[in-house]
Amino acid sequence: MTTQxxxxxxxxxxxxxxxxxxxxxxxxxxxxxxxxxxxxxxxANPIAAYSALxxxxxxxxxxxxxxxxxxxxxxxGGLAVAFAFKGGLFNIGGQGQxxxxxxxxxxxxxxxxxxxxxxxxxxxxxxxxxxxxxYGAIPGALKxxxxxxxxxxxxxxxxxxxxxxxxxxxxxxxxEGIVARTPAIAxxxxxxxxxxxxxxxxxAILAAVATWYLLxxxxxxxEIRTVGLNSNAAKYAGIKVSYTVILTMAISGFLxxxxxxxxxxxxxxxxxxxxxxxxxFDGITIALLARTNPLGVVPAxxxxxxxxxxxxxxxxxxxxxxxxxxxxxxxxxxxxxxxxxxRWIVRVQPEEGEQVTLSTSWG
Amino acid sequence: xxxxxxxxxxEAKGLTxxxxxxxxNDNINLKLHQxxxxxxxxxxxxxxxxxxxxxxxxxxxxxxxxWIKGEKVELSNPGEAIDRGVGMVHQxxxxxxxxxxxxxVMLGSEITSGGGRLNMRQAIRNxxxxxxxxxxxxxxxxxxEDLPVGTQQRVEIIKALYRHADILIxxxxxxxLTPQEANELFRIMRDLTAQNVSIIFITHKLKEVLAVAxxxxxxxxxxxxGTAMPEDSTETSLAEMxxxxxxxxxxxxxxxxxxxPVLQIQNLHxxxxxxxxxxxxxxxxxxxxxILGIAGVEGNGQRELVEALTGLRHIDAGKIRIDGQDTTxxxxxxITELGVAHIPEDREKHGLVxxxxxxxxxxxxxxxxxxxxxxxxxxxDKIDENGKVLVKEYDVRPPNVHALAQNLSGGNKQKVIVAxxxxxxxxxxxxxxxxxxxxxxxxxxxxxxxVAQRDHGVAVLVVSAELDEVLGLADRVAVMFDxxxxxxxxxxxxxRERVGLLMAGSDA
Ligand SMILES: Nc1ncnc2c1ncn2[C@@H]1O[C@H](COP(=O)(O)OP(=O)(O)OP(=O)(O)O)[C@@H](O)[C@H]1O
Ligand SMILES: [Mg+2]
Numbered sequence: 001m002t003t004q005x006x007x008x009x010x011x012x013x014x015x016x017x018x019x020x021x022x023x024x025x026x027x028x029x030x031x032x033x034x035x036x037x038x039x040x041x042x043x044a045n046p047i048a049a050y051s052a053l054x055x056x057x058x059x060x061x062x063x064x065x066x067x068x069x070x071x072x073x074x075x076x077g078g079l080a081v082a083f084a085f086k087g088g089l090f091n092i093g094g095q096g097q098x099x100x101x102x103x104x105x106x107x108x109x110x111x112x113x114x115x116x117x118x119x120x121x122x123x124x125x126x127x128x129x130x131x132x133x134x135y136g137a138i139p140g141a142l143k144x145x146x147x148x149x150x151x152x153x154x155x156x157x158x159x160x161x162x163x164x165x166x167x168x169x170x171x172x173x174x175x176e177g178i179v180a181r182t183p184a185i186a187x188x189x190x191x192x193x194x195x196x197x198x199x200x201x202x203x204a205i206l207a208a209v210a211t212w213y214l215l216x217x218x219x220x221x222x223e224i225r226t227v228g229l230n231s232n233a234a235k236y237a238g239i240k241v242s243y244t245v246i247l248t249m250a251i252s253g254f255l256x257x258x259x260x261x262x263x264x265x266x267x268x269x270x271x272x273x274x275x276x277x278x279x280x281f282d283g284i285t286i287a288l289l290a291r292t293n294p295l296g297v298v299p300a301x302x303x304x305x306x307x308x309x310x311x312x313x314x315x316x317x318x319x320x321x322x323x324x325x326x327x328x329x330x331x332x333x334x335x336x337x338x339x340x341x342x343r344w345i346v347r348v349q350p351e352e353g354e355q356v357t358l359s360t361s362w363g
Numbered sequence: 364x365x366x367x368x369x370x371x372x373x374e375a376k377g378l379t380x381x382x383x384x385x386x387x388n389d390n391i392n393l394k395l396h397q398x399x400x401x402x403x404x405x406x407x408x409x410x411x412x413x414x415x416x417x418x419x420x421x422x423x424x425x426x427x428x429x430w431i432k433g434e435k436v437e438l439s440n441p442g443e444a445i446d447r448g449v450g451m452v453h454q455x456x457x458x459x460x461x462x463x464x465x466x467x468v469m470l471g472s473e474i475t476s477g478g479g480r481l482n483m484r485q486a487i488r489n490x491x492x493x494x495x496x497x498x499x500x501x502x503x504x505x506x507x508e509d510l511p512v513g514t515q516q517r518v519e520i521i522k523a524l525y526r527h528a529d530i531l532i533x534x535x536x537x538x539x540l541t542p543q544e545a546n547e548l549f550r551i552m553r554d555l556t557a558q559n560v561s562i563i564f565i566t567h568k569l570k571e572v573l574a575v576a577x578x579x580x581x582x583x584x585x586x587x588x589g590t591a592m593p594e595d596s597t598e599t600s601l602a603e604m605x606x607x608x609x610x611x612x613x614x615x616x617x618x619x620x621x622x623x624p625v626l627q628i629q630n631l632h633x634x635x636x637x638x639x640x641x642x643x644x645x646x647x648x649x650x651x652x653x654i655l656g657i658a659g660v661e662g663n664g665q666r667e668l669v670e671a672l673t674g675l676r677h678i679d680a681g682k683i684r685i686d687g688q689d690t691t692x693x694x695x696x697x698i699t700e701l702g703v704a705h706i707p708e709d710r711e712k713h714g715l716v717x718x719x720x721x722x723x724x725x726x727x728x729x730x731x732x733x734x735x736x737x738x739x740x741x742x743x744d745k746i747d748e749n750g751k752v753l754v755k756e757y758d759v760r761p762p763n764v765h766a767l768a769q770n771l772s773g774g775n776k777q778k779v780i781v782a783x784x785x786x787x788x789x790x791x792x793x794x795x796x797x798x799x800x801x802x803x804x805x806x807x808x809x810x811x812x813x814v815a816q817r818d819h820g821v822a823v824l825v826v827s828a829e830l831d832e833v834l835g836l837a838d839r840v841a842v843m844f845d846x847x848x849x850x851x852x853x854x855x856x857x858x859r860e861r862v863g864l865l866m867a868g869s870d871a
Contacts, residue, residue, distance in 0.1 A: 218739045219731045226727075229716050235675060236705070236713040237728045238696030 020296070024289050027335035028303065035328040039320060049318040053325075056313025057306035063313070065196030069267060071305030073098070075204040076259030077283030078290060078297040079211050080136075080252045084150075085292040086215055087248030088228030093139060093154025094256040095280025096161030097132040101257025102264045103165045104131035106271035107173060109185025109264065120188040125203075125261050132257015133250045135161065140249030144242040150249065158280070166273040173271075181272035191266035200266035204301075207255060211294040214251075224248050256280065285333045304329060365592065366577050369396040371433075372561050373418065373449070373530050378427035380413050382770070385761050387413040389585040390427070395530065395563060398556045402572040403565045404605050405582030406802040407774025408760040411565050414582070415532050418563075419451040420444040431530070450523025451532040454539070454773070454800075455711070456515050460508035464501055465490045468522050493521050498554045511662065513544030520551070524560075531555065531562045535773065537571060538800050541660050541828060549575045567774070567802050569598040581605055606804040616814045619838040622651035625791050625822035626672070631681035633664075633671040641667035643846035644681075649791070654813065654823040656837025658830055658862050664846040665826045666708055669795050673705045674698045675713075686790050699728050702790035706780055706797050708826070714780040717769035721759065722750035724768050725783050757782035758805070773800040785812055792816055795826045810836060830862060844868045 036046035057067045077094050084091035091097075105128030112120065139153040170180035191200045215221035227234040227244045234241050259279070264271055286304055290296030307329065311322035373395040380388040388410045395401050405411050416422045418429060420438030429436050431447045438444050441451070458467050465486040474489075476482040490503035499517045507515060516536060523531055533552075537545040552562055552575060566572060572579055572593065579591045581604045589604060602610040626649040635641040642664040649655045659665055670676035672683050674695035683691050685701055699705075707713035715724050726735050726746050734745040750764035759771075759778045768776060777800055784792070794813065798806045813836060817823050827833050833840060840857040841848045842865040850865050 217741055217743075219736045219741055220739060222723075222730050222741060226716055226719075229718055230712075232712045233714065233716050233727065235695060236673075236707060237730075238694065238699055240694075240696075 020291055020293065023339050024291065024296075024300070024336060027289070027332055027339070030335050031328050031331035034331050035324060038327060039324065042320075044318060044320045049314050049320045049324070052314040052317035052320075053307065053310035055317070056310030058310075059313075061196045063309065065193070065198065067302065067306045067309040068201040069193075069198045069305075070308045071301045072198060072200045072204045072266070073259040073263045073279055074282055074286055074301035074305050075201075075208060075297055076255050076262065077279055078286030078301050079208055079283075079294055080256035080259070081283045081287035082290060082292040082294055082297055083211055083215070083255060084248060084252040085287060086228050087224040087245065087252075088231065089140075089143075089245065089248055089252070090151050091136065091139075091154055091249065091252045091256075092151060092284070093136065093157050093161075093253070093280070094259075094283040095278075096154070096158040097135045097253040097256035098260035098263075098280050099161045099165045100135045101128040101132035101260030102268075103168055103173075103182070103260075103271045104128045104257075105189075105261035105264045106182045106185060109189035110183040110270065112189075113186060115186075115188055117188040120186060121191060121265060124185070124189045124265055125191070125258065128261025128264065129254045129258040132260065133254035136253015136256065137246055137250040140246035143249075144245050165271065169271050169273050175270070179272070182270050184270045185265060189265055190269065191262060193266070198266055200262040203258075203262060205298060207258060208294050208298050211255065215294060220247070256283070282329070285329060285336075288336045289332060364577050366396045366399040367394075369398060371395065372397050372431065373563075374430040375414070375418065376428040376430065378414065378417060378429070379425045380410070380417060380422060381425040384763065386585050388417070388424075391582075391585075391587050393580060393587060395561050397561055398559045399577045400552060400556055400562045400564055400575055402576035402579045403563060403582065404567075404569075404572060404579060404601060406605055406804060407778070407800075408772040409582040409605075409802075410585040411582055412534055412772060415451065415534055415563065415565065418444070419449055419532060445526050445528070448527060448529045449532065450520075450526060450528030450530065451534070452516065452519040452523065452536060454535050456519050458507045458515060458518060460506075462507060463503065464505050464507065464510075464518050464521075465503040467507055467518060468503075468525050472526060489525065490521060493524050497524065497551065497558070499551055511544070512539050513541065513547065516540070516544075516548070517551070529560050531560055533562065534565045535567070535800060536564070537566055537568060539661075539828075542830065543660070545571065567800065567806075569601050569803065572596075572601065573598065583607065602803045605802065608804075610803050610807055612803065612807070614810045614814065614835040616817075616836075619653040619817065621653040621838070622820060624648045625651050625686055626824065627682075627684040628668075628672065629682040629684075631668070631671060631683065632679040633667045633676055634679060635667055640679075641846055642671065645843075645846075645848050647841060647848060647851075649822040649824050651790075651822050652817055652820045653838045654817050654825055654836050656833035656840045657824065657826045657843055658833045658840055658866055659843035660866055661828050663843045665843055666795070668843070669705075669708065669793055669824075669826055672698075673703065673793060696728075699787075702788055704784040704787055704789045704792045706784050706792075706794040708795035708799075710776055710780055710799075715768045715776060717767070719768055720750075720765050721754060721768060721771075721779055722747045722764040724779055725750045725753050725764075727783065729787060753779075753782040753786055756786075758808070774802055774805060777801050778805060781809055781812070785816065789816065789821050792821050792823045793826075794823065796828060797825065798827075798829070798832060830859065830866075834859065834862070842866055 039046040039049050056063055058064055077098065080094045081091055105124045108124040108127045139150040139157060142148040142153050143150050169182050173182045175181050175183040193199065215225060223239045223244050226237060226239060227241055231241050282304060286297055286300045289300040307325050311325040314320050315322045371394050375391055375393040378388055378391045391414060403411050413422065417424050420441045420443050423439065429438065436447060465483065468490050469486045474482045474485045487503040494501045499521055501514060501517050501521060536548060540548060556562060573596065576593050579593060579596065581588050583605065598612060602612065628645055628647040631642050631645040633642040645668060657665055667676060671678050674693050678691055682689065685703060688701065690698055726749060730736060730741065735742060747764055754762045754764055757778050759775050759782065768779065781797065798809055801809065813823060825833065825836055834857060838854055839851055840854060840862060841851045842862055844866060845868065
């Protein structure tokens with residue numbers, strides 16, 4: 001899987017990539033087909049709708065820039081979920097961690113004055129990410145010390161985060177005026193956009209590569225994956241399982257928090273309530289579509305980002321409500337999780353190794 | 364007994380199974396007659412489980428035909444095999460631990476009455492009838508997790524019979540059974556065959572083959588190399604047929620020269636997973652250059668003792684010293700770093716990470732050390748190098764360090780663990796069931812290695828459910844019963860009878 005470094009392993013690695021990508025690709029195509037049927041039923045022309053969608057996502061540099069902009073927090077949200085998965089944890093709290101990242105980045109962005117860009121922007125980004133990390137570590141610690149399932153606690157922490165950040169933006173950190181939002185961040189804290197291309201996108205790519213490297217090339221990654229795959233063996237191997245669980249959640253939260261921070265510093269320019277609702281949940285779709293591979297998260301997020309970026313063009317040109325995009329996204333999620341259906345339709349046999357788990361034995 | 368004149372119930376014709384890079388079964392022909400017990404022998408990785416998985420519909424053959432009761436069949440899943448009367452009992456039981464026996468038995472073919480309500484009473488009655496008919500003593504209302512493994516296995520057999528299986532496949536059923544439980548299983552197998560059930564039985568224990576089989580088939584490197592009748596065979600002849608060379612079934616070793624005490628256990632108290640006292644006041648010493656064997660029926664505290672001294676289980680009271688250091692409250696990492704190697708009893712639970720490659724598994728407890736890692740960065744080329752050396756030295760098959768542990772045969776999984784543990788610098792070697800599921804040729808090899816470690820001055824603690832293994836390897840034998848060490852005997856005084864009595868709790 002990860003250690004194929006010699007040359008004769010290369011072709012099989014290409015094969016492995018193809019094997020891994022074939023199911024998600026098929027899932028996307030199936031979702032688009034089912035989406036087309038729904039469009040037909042509702043009286044729209046699916047070809048017109050999809051070409052408007054493509055135009056809105058890739059038709060111009062502005063459109064393309066918008067796609068990258070949408071994809072950026074999606075990459076980080078997807079990474080957060082994928083990373084936690086590798087450690088055997090299901091982080092549904094991406095939304096909460098992202099909100100904390102966003103508001104702390106905004107706080108550092110508007111609260112400090114007179115710093116040069118080279119310090120202010122990275123500082124705001126880092127503090128936002130760390131806020132996400134701290135917020136992610138909480139469910140990790142709860143799991144370790146009380147046995148509370150992270151699936152439940154992260155959902156509950158989402159509500160706390162939403163209400164707490166809303167309160168901050170409508171209370172202590174409220175901008176002048178009647179709108180509940182924080183003041184705009186300082187110029188020196190903003191992540192630039194070059195022409196139409198947002199610099200934040202490259203930060204996200206960097207994060208994806210770094211996540212992959214951490215998981216597959218460092219001892220910490222080995223520990224996290226070992227705990228995720230077999231915590232008993234991890235214990236036997238001398239790995240501190242409880243510490244690793246907290247660390248995994250913290251790193252996962254760091255990534256989600258970074259997504260929120262980049263969105264604040266690069267796109268919105270401040271924190272305002274209602275900010276990016278659902279982004280944390282899109283992360284789950286993307287992580288699953290990427291089959292929890294950190295590098296696979298990038299194309300998966302680009303795809304979802306493109307759909308979101310193109311949806312208003314589709315609504316405008318083809319008079320199709322943009323909600324159809326949510327339907328297609330849900331269908332993708334459905335087909336990716338129900339991969340047996342996809343395998344049946346596209347006739348991809350599961351690898352025999354996967355079957356073996358049914359029949360593991362001494363013999 | 365020769366039953367080859369009876370009707371054939373199951374036949375494989377030219378069965379071949381190819382995995383990427385591995386020819387697991389090569390043109391295999393096999394016949395099973397009604398009411399026959401066919402024992403299948405073969406080295407680790409010879410292809411026994413693969414063949415069985417094809418007959419049970421878990422794998423699709425690359426080539427060849429399967430005939431059941433005179434009909435050619437294509438089995439694309441176990442359900443289709445079950446419909447034709449084939450049942451399989453895997454070594455890792457497929458039972459739901461918190462549910463009762465009857466609930467487990469009817470799972471997937473539930474009896475309902477009016478509006479989909481479960482008819483528990485009928486299920487209990489059916490299970491009771493089956494267990495009476497075939498002499499399988501099982502209480503249908505007992506909860507699975509409270510039952511010993513031997514009984515759980517009987518539940519698996521009842522499950523198959525409940526689905527009207529008359530062809531039973533048992534893949535290494537005795538690997539985790541006590542000798543008493545194994546004898547009980549053989550009696551059940553004979554009862555079943557008397558009622559025309561046909562059985563394929565896989566084992567690595569040659570004694571069992573001679574005791575219970577009507578006919579013996581031997582696989583080697585994916586090919587059927589021959590069949591034999593038990594009355595014309597001996598352990599030696601079977602071993603030779605399997606391995607293709609002469610195998611020494613006895614451990615050869617000189618007298619031990621014990622040195623300093625390496626492991627000292629004083630008044631140890633440990634509880635099991637459910638909070639019951641499992642080890643109650645054990646005192647034990649193991650000296651450098653000796654092998655101390657722990658004999659005992661499984662479940663008398665051996666597992667908890669081993670887990671406690673390797674840092675995997677909390678110690679309630681007492682003291683453990685390793686190489687002079689108080690390790691009572693050490694972490695597993697600290698204990699490993701003192702030079703303790705541990706072959707864990709449950710290889711799938713503790714010993715391996717199934718989806719990892721062999722290379723990655725071979726560094727499971729030293730991945731963080733040079734040359735495998737420098738600082739945080741792992742060096743996969745060094746990890747692969749280590750894997751390649753060990754795979755060669757320990758004859759792991761297939762010899763591919765990038766193969767995943769989950770795709771290895773049972774015995775080869777064990778070899779990966781043994782290779783890893785024997786290749787670290789060691790003062791104390793703790794080996795729990797070191798040769799479980801291993802073929803005779805490899806047992807010979809592992810036993811030699813254990814003795815070689817001893818001769819290098821390593822203190823060795825061997826825990827085994829195989830009395831023969833303990834008596835063959837040990838210099839001193841400690842017998843555990845009911846959480847205590849009831850007696851420690853020098854090997855010269857440890858006769859089979861005496862140790863057997865002590866294991867059963869009587870004071871000999
Ligand atoms: N799912 C799989 N993918 C790849 N190779 C496999 C798979 N299952 C088995 N093999 C290979 O096929 C060969 C035969 O394995 P099998 O499990 O049938 O051996 P076995 O005779 O049951 O051995 P043991 O006595 O150790 O249980 C081995 O080389 C094994 O590595
Ligand atoms: Mg096998």
